[in-house]
Amino acid sequence: MIEFLKQLARQAGAMAYADQLRLTNANIHSKGNIRDLVTDTDRRIEDFISSELKNHFPDYGFYGEETGKSHSDREYCFVIDPIDGTASFVHGQRDWCVSIGLTRNGRSVAGVIYQPVTDDLFYAEQGKGSFVNGMRMEATKRDNLAECILATGFACLRAQWKEENNLKFFSRIAPELSGIRRYGSAALDCCHTARGQIDGYWELFLQPYDIGAGEIIAREAGAVITDFYGGAEYPAKGFLCTNGKIHEKMLSFFHDYRNLQR
Structure with missing residues (x-):
């Protein structure tokens, strides 16, 4: 299975x-929001x-970003994102992947x-x-937040900017860390955590296909994954992936912030 x-x-x-190298504006569309892009390549790759x-x-189910669900309630189901990081893909950058x-x-x-541009599998x-x-x-073993680098993302939010957005968490957490990175691909953020290039990653408003492969890749490298409440209702209630050593500390930021807003 895995070799296939x-x-x-x-x-x-x-x-x-190959498509990225010859991409034109005629191949780029939006999903009802100019910030939420899809290309002809997204659709073609998912179809393939x-x-x-x-x-x-x-006999397996299928859930793809572009084509939706097909028998996704079956015991086994493939979860596909043909191009995670479409904005980077469109702008000729490297931070996109097939998941x-x-x-x-x-x-x-x-x-x-x-990740085709770097040829990392x-x-x-x-x-x-x-x-x-x-x-x-x-995953890394760092437990001092001041020495840690984390990644995050900012969803396009499609129709409108929501009041509870990631900038509030970002401004609360940033002063406690060595740094924050924004790569634009949830799948690659999970891989960077697994590889030890960052110490963790958090984001709001993700979909199952965003983390369909990244979750197991990070977890098998020793990462811990929960929602923002420490439970398993991710990504619906937020997605937090860390090296495990800083997980409780990160959860406390989300908890403290929510309490302050009451």
Whole structure:
């Protein structure tokens, strides 16, 4: 299974990268909001991945960002984001990827993420560890927030800017950290955490396909993942992924902030 998914992600990534190099404005559209972009490539890559998966695993469900759900209530379901980081893709940047995850009864059990521009292939299976280009990954062990770098993101929020937005959390947390990065891809943020390049990541308003593969890749590297309340209702109630050493400290920021606003 994982070898097939790795090969598929590479194929899809190569197709997408070729498109990025010749992308024009005619290939770019919006989902009802100019900040929420989709390209012809998003759709073409998802169609390609979907076709391959359905041919090889006809009894599995499918949930894709562009095409939605198909039998997603089945025991096994593929969760696909053909291009996570479309804005970076459109602007010729490197921080985008192809994400293919597999869930069993709603829980992530395998995932592959391919970043074509850097030729990095991340993958994991439940209980078997997390890898990049064949090398095992491990989350950091830092427990002092002042030494930590975290990543976050700011959802386009489609129709309107919501009052409870990430800028409030950002301004509360930023002074306590060594730094904050914004890469623009939830999938890659999970991979960066797994690889030890950052110590954690948080974001609001994500969808299951954003973390379909990244969740298991981070978890198998030793990361801890919860919602903003310390529970398992992510991403609906926020998504927090850390090295585990700083997880309770990060949760306290969200808790303290909510109490201050009452």
